[in-house]
Every structure is written in structure tokens, then in C-alpha cells.
Amino acid sequence: MDRPRVVVVGGANMDLVAMAPxxxxxxxxxxxxDFLTVAGGKGANLAIAAARAGGAATFLGAIGSDSFGVTLKARIAAAGVETSLVRVVYGASGVALVTVGATGEHSVVVTPGANTAFTTLTEAELSAVRAADVLVAQVEVPVETVTQAALAARAGGTRVILNAAPPGRLPTELLDAVDLLVVNEVEARALTGRGREDPAALLSLVPRAVLTLGAQGAWYGERDGGTAHIPAFKVDLVDSTGAGDAFTAALAVAWGEGRDLVDALRWASAAGAACARRLGASVSLPQRAEIDALFHGDGLVRDAG
Structure with missing residues (x-):
């Protein structure tokens, strides 16, 4: 089987992480x-996760002309992601300053830098979107750019998955072009004012939606169909950072391979759980073999009764 073509539109940041008491x-x-630098940003994480999950991943985004930009592009490419269309804009790359305390508390300051300059997609970028099996987008870049990509995908027959992060209201024009929305509770409340008490409210916006619920798994619903609970996989939790990106990217790969969506969601749940077993974001995103091992080994958290 050919690897599904997954194009990711989103942000890239250099994460500067300091550990302290x-x-x-x-x-x-x-x-x-301790201190480390890690390629980050939800867009870059999603592209890396899609490549590791077995997709032919392309990243569309912007980096700065600084040394962070050089390192970001190199690390994204080293993960197997196609980066030939990544824009380099004069000035600073996106940066996240992260301080992590001994008990897991943390503070984050993000300066978006070049991500704000990722506007008006070029014909080459639009062609990549139209040629993909699945477009995965999030809103760390201007929402007008995400909308343009989603409309191009819709016109080209490319499926559109939107991870509505960071949380906020989204234009109707964008939501009308989305095939599948993936949100956590905070993001769901920003869109509909409702969380796990009424996840079906998301279906007033899009035809299919996933509400992730951490250790409780995920809810999936279709406007013209039923709903399903996707169980979580039981693992020894080390760090949940990046688990949502691993979930969404694996879902895109599995859907692009033609899997039934509920089965794709279960496999994506294994990807998210596998990611949470290691420290860090992009560095903890799992390879396909690791996802398969957890998926086929079961380890699901069963519903009571």
C-alpha cells in the first residue's frame, strides 16, 4: 500500500526548555x-508524528532567518517530513520559553515570530494541499491561511482534519470546509460553550467530531450517524505533552489508508498513549511499530461493567 499523503498546515517553534526545582x-x-532545545509548535509536531506513523508527510509553515529556523527545518526534515515548501521569512522564528518545575508545574511564554507571516498560500503550497489524501490544520498560524488551505482541499477532494488549537472562535467559512474536527474540552467550550456534558453540540458545526478526554478516551460522533466511545490505552504516564498531536496525526494517517474511522480512532488512541510514555513533545512522538505493538497488544482501559 502506498503511504497516505498527509499535508500539515501550522506553526513551528523552537522550544527552549529549562528544568528547575x-x-x-x-x-x-x-x-x-537541565536545559534542552526541542523542535516544537503544533504544526511541526503533527507533521513529525504523521511521518513516524507511516504517512508521507509534508509541512507547510514559516520559519525565521535566524539560527533557530535553520535548526527547526533540519530537525523536521530529519524526522522524514518533506520541508521543501517551508518558507523562510526575515526575522525571528517562533519560540516557546518553557520552565518545568520538579513536580511537573510549568510556565510557557510563546512568541510566534515567523508564524504570523505565514499568509496567502502560494500556488505550489495550494497544489500540495490539493494533491494530498488528508490535510491536517491547526490555528497557530493566521486563520485566514488555514481557511484558504481548507477551501483548496475541499476543491481538490482532500479530506480536512482541523485540530482547533489554540482555542477560540472560528469562521463559518472554515468550519464548512472541515470533514473532521478534533478538540479537547477547553477547545470544545470555546467553540460551543459545551464540553463532555454535550459533545454532540460540535455536530452543529461540522459533520464529524472527536472530543478527546484524556484517560477517559475520546467521544466520536457523526451528524448523519451514531456516536462511539473510543477507550484509552492504559500506560505508565510520564508526560502527556504531544500526545494530542500524536493522536491527531495517527488518525490522519489511518484515515488516509482507508481505515474505518472508528478503527482509525482506536489506532490513534494507541499513538497518543505511546507518546505519553516518554518525556518531551516532538522527541516522544511514536514510530508506527510502537503504535502497532500497543494497539495489537490491547491494553485498553475497559468501561466499568
Whole structure:
């Protein structure tokens, strides 16, 4: 079987992560215990996760002309993602400054940098979207760009998955072009004012929706069909950062392979769980063999009764 073509439109940041005994308060200096730089941003994470899950992934986004941009592109490409269409814009790349305390508390400051300049898709970028099996988008880049990509996908017969993160209201023009919406509770409430008490409210916006619920799995519904509960996989949780991106990317790959959506969602659930077994975001995104091993080994969290 040919690898499904997955195009990701979204943001890329260099994550500068400092570990310390605690997160410093205003005016306070704390001596840290470790430091690392990690390629991040939801768009880059989704593209890397799709490649590792077995997709032929292409990333569409923007990086700066600084040294962070060079490193970002190299690390995304090293993960097997096609980066020939990544834009380089003069100035700073997106950066996330992350401080993580010993008990897991953290603080984050994000400066979007080049991500804000990712506007008005070129014909080459639009052609890549139209040629894909699945478009995966999120809104760390201007929503007008995401809308343009979704409309091009719809015109080209490409399926559109939208991860509505970060949370906020979205234009009707974009939602009308979405085939499948993936949100967590915070994002669902931003869109409909409802969470797990009424996930079907999402179906007033899109024909298919997934509400992720962490250890409780996920809810899936179709406007013209039924609903399903997707169980979580039981793993030793180390760090849930990136698990949502692993879930969404694996879902795109599985759907692009022609799997039934409920089966695709179960496989995606295994991807999210596998990611949560390791520390970090992009560095913890699982390879396909790891997803398959967890999926076929079961390990599902069963409903009571």
C-alpha cells in the first residue's frame, strides 16, 4: 500500500526548555537542573508524528532567518517530513520559553515570530494541499491561511482534519470546509460553550467530531450517524505533552489508508498513549511499530461493567 499523503498546515517553534526545582515567581531567580532545545509548535509536531506513523508527510509553515529556523527545518526534515515548501521569512522564528518545575508545574511564554507571516498560500503550497489524501490544520498560524488551505482541499477532494488549537472562535467559512474536527474540552467550550456534558453540540458545526478526554478516551460522533466511545490505552504516564498531536496525526494517517474511522480512532488512541510514555513533545512522538505493538497488544482501559 502506498503511504497516505498527509499535508500539515501550522506553526513551528523552537522550544527552549529549562528544568528547575520550581517555577520562579515574579522577580525571582532559580538555578535550573537541565536545559534542552526541542523542535516544537503544533504544526511541526503533527507533521513529525504523521511521518513516524507511516504517512508521507509534508509541512507547510514559516520559519525565521535566524539560527533557530535553520535548526527547526533540519530537525523536521530529519524526522522524514518533506520541508521543501517551508518558507523562510526575515526575522525571528517562533519560540516557546518553557520552565518545568520538579513536580511537573510549568510556565510557557510563546512568541510566534515567523508564524504570523505565514499568509496567502502560494500556488505550489495550494497544489500540495490539493494533491494530498488528508490535510491536517491547526490555528497557530493566521486563520485566514488555514481557511484558504481548507477551501483548496475541499476543491481538490482532500479530506480536512482541523485540530482547533489554540482555542477560540472560528469562521463559518472554515468550519464548512472541515470533514473532521478534533478538540479537547477547553477547545470544545470555546467553540460551543459545551464540553463532555454535550459533545454532540460540535455536530452543529461540522459533520464529524472527536472530543478527546484524556484517560477517559475520546467521544466520536457523526451528524448523519451514531456516536462511539473510543477507550484509552492504559500506560505508565510520564508526560502527556504531544500526545494530542500524536493522536491527531495517527488518525490522519489511518484515515488516509482507508481505515474505518472508528478503527482509525482506536489506532490513534494507541499513538497518543505511546507518546505519553516518554518525556518531551516532538522527541516522544511514536514510530508506527510502537503504535502497532500497543494497539495489537490491547491494553485498553475497559468501561466499568
Amino acid at each position: 520550581k517555577v520562579p515567581g515574579p522577580g525571582e531567580t532559580v538555578v535550573g537542573t
